[in-house]
Amino acid sequence: MLIPYNSRYRIRILEVLLLRNGCSLRFRQECLENTAARAGLVEKREVTYLSAVTATAFEQLLLRLDSDQEIAAGKYELLRQKLVKCLTWKGCPETEADTLADTVLDRVAAKLEQGEHVKNMNAYACEVMRFVWLEHIRRRKEKTTEDGEMPETAVEPDIEVLKDPDLRMRCLRTCLAEVVPDETDRMLIVGYYDTDSGGKNKDIRKSLAEKLGLTATTLKVKACRIRDRLEKCINECVARLSVTKTGNSVTNKQGGNT
Amino acid sequence: MTMQTDSIVNEAELKRYLYSEMSDDERAETEEKLFLDDELFFEATNLENALVDDYVRNNLSGEELTRFERSLQLVPERQQKVANAVALQEYIVGERENEPVTITIAEQTVWQKLADLFTIRTPTFGYGMAGLLLMLTFLSVFLVLDNGRKTTELARLQGEQQNIQELEKQLADLNGREGELQKQIDGERETSGDLSEELQQEKTRREQIERELARLKKQNEIVPPTQRNPIIATFILFPTGGGKGGNDGEIKDLAVGRETKRIAVQLGLPDSVKSGERFSVNLNTRPIARNLAARAAGNGRKTIQLTILPADLQEGPNRLGVTNTAGSEVSRYIFNFQKK
Secondary structure (H helix, E strand, O other): OOOOOOHHHHHHHHHHHHHHOOOOHHHHHHHHHHHHHHHOOOOHHHHHHHHHHHHHHHHHHHHHHOOOHHHHHHHHHHHHHHHHHHHHHOOOOHHHHHHHHHHHHHHHHHHHHOOOOOOOHHHHHHHHHHHHHHHHHHHHHHHHHHHOOOOHHHOOOOHHHHOOHHHHHHHHHHHHHHHOOOHHHHHHHHHHHOOOOOOHHHHHHHHHHHHHOOOHHHHHHHHHHHHHHHHHHHHHHHHHHHHHHHHHHHHHHHHHHO | OOOOOOOOOOHHHHHHHHOOOOOHHHHHHHHHHHHHOHHHHHHHHHHHHHHHHHHHOOOOOHHHHHHHHHHHHHOOHHHHHHHHHHHHHHHHHHHHHHOOOOOOOOOOOHHHHHHHHOOOOOHHHHHHHHHHHHHHHHHHHHHHHHHHHHHHHHHHHHHHHHHHHHHHHHHHHHHHHHHHHHHHHHHHHHHHHHHHHHHHHHHHHHHHHHHHHHHHHHHHOOOOHHHOOOOOEEEEEOOOOOOOOOOOOOOEEEEEOOOOOOEEEEEEOOOOOOOOOEEEEEEOOEEEEEEEEOEEOOOOOEEEEEEEOHHHOOOEEEEEEEEEOOOOEEEEEEEEEEEO
16 A cells, blocks of 8 residues: 655655665665565655665765664654754654755755864754644745645634544544554553552653663663654554545535535 | 752752742752753652642642642642552552552561562462563472483583594604604615615626627627638538438538637528528527528539538537428438538
8 A cells, every 4th residue: 555645755754764774875775676676655756756866965964873783763853853843843844844854954964065064963963843744834835825825823713623532532543553563662652651640640750661671761762762652653543544534525516515 | 860959949948949939940850850860850750749649648738739739730730640649649558458559667587588589468469470580480390300411412512522532643653753753765766766776886787797798799609601601611511311402411521630629601582592592590409690691602602601610520420401491391401520
């Protein structure tokens, strides 16, 4: 099954996974084409196009993050996660934040390829993110003015997301199996977030950390990462199923009228 | 992986950031800190999750609730988080009701912790553990079999090692033996050199002897009288039996003085003999000359000449026989010898 939605992000993650699994940067294009297309994650033409744009620059970016490929992949993932989070905290929808984060990373990579002296990669990426975000807002304003629509920020909170809890629960169960296949990780997320607000939170989480042989900080980081992954999956799943559901109901309605 | 910033961002500041209550400059400054400090970034993420969970559980109130709800407008993505938190809470409650997760604060021993890992909490976990145990069983069997195979292999390798050691020992012996043989060969070569020298000497000596023998043989050979000197007595003999130019049956007497050293004898041959024909002569059946050529005398008669030592003759009758190359006697001569 092809995933047309947010495939760019998937390719990026796939790139990192391929690097982690020993696929060298040199053969990244080939690995992506064969693995991604065969697995049905993305269309082959899409992989070719994206990789061709950033092949050398992407390689330099990873090398700049760390000479060790595995560590570089981890740092790349974290940097991308920070970009997406900060963009969403600025008010950017997650789907757009994904694209913007990739734009930021592409620009950073391009600058590195051009020989730009970058003292600190994280600080530099943060600065580039601000420019990209300002450009994005400007474009959005221009677009909404042209269309005669009001800016997105002026819209009332969309409580639509709460209207179909069953769909979301179904997606949660699917995503738990998909993105949290490890039983310990599942235990971790259930244990970590099965708390009420209050002073006993600290004790329960401390005990959980001891039980899993982790430090409190590591447990917190791990829980955050798993939840982030899980929520991303749920959001994609809900979006996908909502489109299908809407399509079906429109079809049924039209069928009923005739 | 964590990078510490110079200034510490407290929870209140993080809340202001998350609620979008900061000015652009403050916001930019906080963002940079988040990018530089991984721990701070996860602190902020964790705080957002906690605020969302508190909101879902109705734990927020007053100004905090107002601030949070206002942030839902400024950060639309947080609405998705609220919805997800509702689903997650529902799931966790469901899990708790089915098989409550009990977390004991009391200190656990290592064995208890280990035993806890094998506690079946969910059917899936149970199947997983069962699968794991099955895999461990297969792995154990495989390891046992593999161990046996490796032991056999080790024994075989040890045997081979022993063989190699034995062969090496044999090789060392052979090398020693070769050294000895080489020494022997060298010794033999020296001896052989001596022998060769001796042989050469022997050869030389033999040649000398042969030369001496040849000289002596030549001395002993009966050669024509012209080649010898001095000739003391000369006789002409004709074959016995008549008809063939003999001396008519008369036996001649051959008397020589005691001082005579050699006797020259001319033997008349039958008429059938041609000039140049070769003959041998024997005295009293003992060969005394050979390969003598027939020559024509003044009267045309064919003769051969030879020299006889008086010591070779016996007192009284003696017999001379002439044979051709085919071994047939062609004539014989009988005479009485007497020393005066």
